[in-house]
Amino acid sequence: MKKVTIVGAGLSGLTAAITLARQDWEVEVIERRDGIGGPARDMETGEKTYVMVDGTPMELEKLRDYLGFDISPATRPMNRSTIYCFGKRYDVVFPRNVPAVLVERGMRKDSLDMLLYGLAKEAGVSFTFNTPIKTRADFDQLPENTILATGLFRDAYEALGIPFVQTYGHIAFGTMENYGGPPVIIYMDRYTQDYAFFSTINGMGGALIFQRGKPLTREAKKWFRFRLAHDEGIEFLEWFDLNVGVLPMGSSKNPRLFHDRFILAGTLAGMQDPVLLFGVHGALVSGKIAALALTDREEALKQFKRMNALWRLSYYNRRFIEATHPWGLHYMGRLGLDLQPYYDWWLLRYAFAFIPGWLRV
Ligand SMILES: Cc1cc2nc3c(=O)[nH]c(=O)nc-3n(C[C@H](O)[C@H](O)[C@H](O)COP(=O)(O)OP(=O)(O)OC[C@H]3O[C@@H](n4cnc5c(N)ncnc54)[C@H](O)[C@@H]3O)c2cc1C
Numbered sequence: 134m135k136k137v138t139i140v141g142a143g144l145s146g147l148t149a150a151i152t153l154a155r156q157d158w159e160v161e162v163i164e165r166r167d168g169i170g171g172p173a174r175d176m177e178t179g180e181k182t183y184v185m186v187d188g189t190p191m192e193l194e195k196l197r198d199y200l201g202f203d204i205s206p207a208t209r210p211m212n213r214s215t216i217y218c219f220g221k222r223y224d225v226v227f228p229r230n231v232p233a234v235l236v237e238r239g240m241r242k243d244s245l246d247m248l249l250y251g252l253a254k255e256a257g258v259s260f261t262f263n264t265p266i267k268t269r270a271d272f273d274q275l276p277e278n279t280i281l282a283t284g285l286f287r288d289a290y291e292a293l294g295i296p297f298v299q300t301y302g303h304i305a306f307g308t309m310e311n312y313g314g315p316p317v318i319i320y321m322d323r324y325t326q327d328y329a330f331f332s333t334i335n336g337m338g339g340a341l342i343f344q345r346g347k348p349l350t351r352e353a354k355k356w357f358r359f360r361l362a363h364d365e366g367i368e369f370l371e372w373f374d375l376n377v378g379v380l381p382m383g384s385s386k387n388p389r390l391f392h393d394r395f396i397l398a399g400t401l402a403g404m405q406d407p408v409l410l411f412g413v414h415g416a417l418v419s420g421k422i423a424a425l426a427l428t429d430r431e432e433a434l435k436q437f438k439r440m441n442a443l444w445r446l447s448y449y450n451r452r453f454i455e456a457t458h459p460w461g462l463h464y465m466g467r468l469g470l471d472l473q474p475y476y477d478w479w480l481l482r483y484a485f486a487f488i489p490g491w492l493r494v
Pocket residue numbers: 140141142143144145146163164165166170171186187188189264265266267282283284285286288289341377398399400401405410411412413414416
């Protein structure tokens with residue numbers, strides 16, 4: 134039986150694991166944490182269970198056909214959102230044919246992470262938890278067929294010399310009983326070069342302000358907490374400073390399927406759109422492509438390049454926003470949102486091509 138080792142039990146690693154185990158590979162997944170669930174796992178204290186909520190465009194049926202499994206039980210439709218752009222409020226209702234969804238992440242049974250874990254176990258994948266692969270020497274000891282899918286953690290980037298940007302955050306979670314407001318609320322303002330957002334799914338909610346490249350100021354964190362409470366009546370008991378991790382936007386050449394003798398998947402492979410940071414879709418699709426790379430390198434590389442075709446354009450767009458902050462974001466954001474009622478659904482769908490993985494074969 135052919136053997137493969139996958140480092141990282143996140144979205145891309147689990148997708149690669151399911152795909153290969155179903156093709157009769159012997160698959161071992163090595164994970165640094167003591168179980169599945171990503172950052173929500175690190176936050177758990179006693180009886181409290183946290184969830185993260187990712188919002189992203191996804192065509193669930195097409196994705197199911199491509200991946201060979203259905204992730205819709207871990208999603209909810211996202212039909213509207215409220216956006217505050219430099220003080221002006223926009224209530225955006227997505228046309229029915231714009232496929233935006235919310236995804237539950239974490240350790241609850243409804244989460245995408247647990248859904249994939251269940252499928253991987255069912256396919257016969259074996260897991261080794263509590264085993265971080267950290268240093269160059271650790272990476273050098275990995276066997277021949279290895280897929281690296283370590284997400285936002287810094288170690289692999291540093292050990293392998295892959296450019297990255299550090300990201301800083303301030304986060305809160307809580308239950309959202311009786312909440313009837315928009316499922317997603319986004320804030321763009323001068324306080325962060327990125328954005329701040331609140332999102333909710335299945336009775337739980339979370340809020341995050343984050344910024345790439347430089348730490349958030351105290352003023353920025355205070356501003357976001359105040360705005361959420363003042364504008365939307367949303368208050369959380371506890372806020373944490375969060376090391377969000379590193380993102381694959383250190384250079385215009387970040388996306389890569391192969392590096393040294395390794396196959397890369399997910400965030401580490403550059404599968405995140407540089408402007409809005411949609412990463413769920415790219416992680417899933419790239420897990421499938423990483424699996425293909427073991428048997429057909431050329432075809433995998435062809436698919437990888439195609440699904441990242443617009444990455445560099447998006448990267449330079451992001452650089453422009455940084456170089457001109459805050460006025461660039463202000464005017465681009467306002468213009469885009471002011472024109473929003475005139476968008477036709479096909480125009481939005483056209484923009485989705487910037488999301489890694491969207492242009493899959
Ligand atoms: C706060 C936040 C909000 C986000 N919001 C959205 C959103 O709204 N929409 C969207 O589309 N995307 C969003 N994303 C991005 C999305 O979560 C990621 O793109 C996606 O999870 C990437 O999948 P992955 O497989 O690359 O990594 P992950 O799912 O993060 O999995 C990586 C796994 O590898 C393990 N690991 C890491 N290093 C090692 C090591 N050295 N040794 C062993 N194991 C290791 C980790 O513990 C983890 O289990 C968000 C990300 C964050 C952090």
